[in-house]
Amino acid sequence: MTGTGARTGRWACRGVRSALAGLTAIGLAVTNLPLLVISVVVLILTPVPFLGLALVPWTMSLVRMRADLERRRASRTGVLVTRPYHPAPERAVAGGWQRFRWTVTDPATWRDLAWLAPGAVVGCGLGAIGVLVPLYGLAGIGLTPLWIWLGTGWYGYGAIWSVDTLGVALLCLPQGAVILTVGLSVAPWLRRVDAHFARLFLAPTRTAELRLRVTQLTVTRADTVDAQAAELRRIERDLHDGVQARLVSLRMVIGLADEILDRNPTGARKLLAEALESSGAALVELRHLVRGIHPPVLAERGLGGAVRALALSLPVDIAVEVDLPGRPDTPVESAAYFAVAETLTNLIRHSRARSGSVTLRHEHGVLSIVVTDDGAGGADPEAGSGLRGIERRLAAFDGTMALSSPPSGPTVITMELPCALSSPKTMPSSVTD
Known part of the structure; x- marks a missing residue:
């Protein structure tokens, strides 16, 4: 029973979160249409000297922010949507030709604009279903005690039927529970449908994926080379400052002991004991160094x-x-x-x-x-x-x-x-x- 109750609780929490996410989707989808109108107006004004160079990149950055937000929301449902944009030019400045050209020549810019209108329709529609169906079920569950408390027949339950008797009011309770269950079960699925629809527009094309892959491999290769060079420098430094210094000291001590062995055997034995201790320390440092390269364990x-x-x-x-x-x-x-x-x-x-x-x-x-x-x-x-x-x-x-x-x-x-x-x-x- 405990396991069943935990699974039911997780299912309910997931459904409620998805329903609330549908409410968020409605609010965000409403912003798509103003962004689309502003973008169209700005693109029409592009031929105006200096105005288009400044406004088009700024407006498209707002559109990209909205698209990135949708990508993050899709990723939370398990639908990964990668950013498809070309990297910005190194010397691109606001209001400059390079930044304007970088924005308008990127196919992802136009895919973002193409998504705004259908994304608003799909987001509002699926979000409304994900929110209203559970609310409708809650209304049915709460209608029975409300009708009994009010003691009147004027309170109706939507368009399914009007409540005018206690028997009809009692029927609303199981009906509302069924509708609530269906709504909470469908809400996560609606979120994923919305995410997959956004992916059609906002995910990189096959050409863009190859370009992003090449860019990623170039960056990771450079990072790997730098990391390997840093690791080699660390090993060289540890060998030079640690083991090598101890071995040099060990050689000097053994040489000095050899020189005084005949005339001062006691002193030579002390030096050899010191050399033995130094060799043990060098061996410990060498083992630590080996573990840092590839631990034996x-x-x-x-x-x-x-x-x-x-x-x-x-x-x-x-x-x-x-x-x-x-x-x-x-x-x-x-x-x-x-x-x-x-x-x-x-x-x-x-x-x-x-x-x-x-x-x-x-x-x-x-x-x-x-x-x-x-x-x-x-x-x-x-x-x-x-x-x-x-x-x-x-x-x-x-x-x-x-x-x-x-x-x-x-x-x-x-x-x-x-x-x-x-x-x-x-x-x-x-x-x-």
Whole structure:
């Protein structure tokens, strides 16, 4: 019963949210027509010197803001609508020819304008159905006690029938419940229909998708090259300032001990003891460096075991849930591990969290990693907290990162990496201590 009640509650909440979203859709759809009228007037005034250069880009930016808002609303229903616009020229200024040309030569501009009128009609229509049907059902449910309380027959229930007797009033209760149930069930479906309709106009064409893909690959390739160069510089710096310095010192100490061995055996033994200690420290630093390149625990136990070992080494209680029927390719596995490690490092340093969790799953060809904490929230990728580095690391494998961190918490970071998993039979055997 508890599970059934929870599912019913989730269904009702989803239906209510969708109905309220339909009300929002009506309000937003109303703004489409004024935007369309303003756009048409501005385009007519384009030949007027200087006026068109200034007004057309400004007006189209308003249209794009409205279209972007619709894309975000569609994405909340699970219908992904990517922004299709050409990147702005580097030297484009407001009121300049380059900005005007960038705006009017982009096919997405005209697709946005073509969507305004039908988008208003579909948004208002579907939104009205999603709102009015549940309200009509609520009216039927509330009509019975209202009629009994008023004790009169003048109150009618819409156009279905008029209530003039108690028996007829009692029939409104089950009818209203059925209509409310149907309305709440249909409301999410109406939202998705509206989202798919918007996608017809606002999503990039196949040519635009290829262009966006090329742009994305160019950016991620540059980021990957920069990240690799920075990593090589870090390894070189660690070797030069750490292990190499200790080895040089070790060589000098051993050489000095060799010089004084015959005349001062006691001093030579002290120097050799110091050399032994220095060699141990160098070995520890070298092991840390190797772990930073590719942790042995990752190769031995896989991503799940490595994340569990990492969580156990932290001063905060981190729950780890792993549902991986196999192992990703080594580069993807390494990127996922270091992304989790960087995320948990941020959790320790910045969130003031008392506990957290890491969930690893693989579904439909995507490795999903969700890291949560009960800290103060307010994480910002622009604040230099390492989140941009995580994004660049994932982008090299077409991965994405989504962040939810309201000021009062909690923080939820969702990372996704498209990849295939190897068969469990081909996985290396785990090493037990």
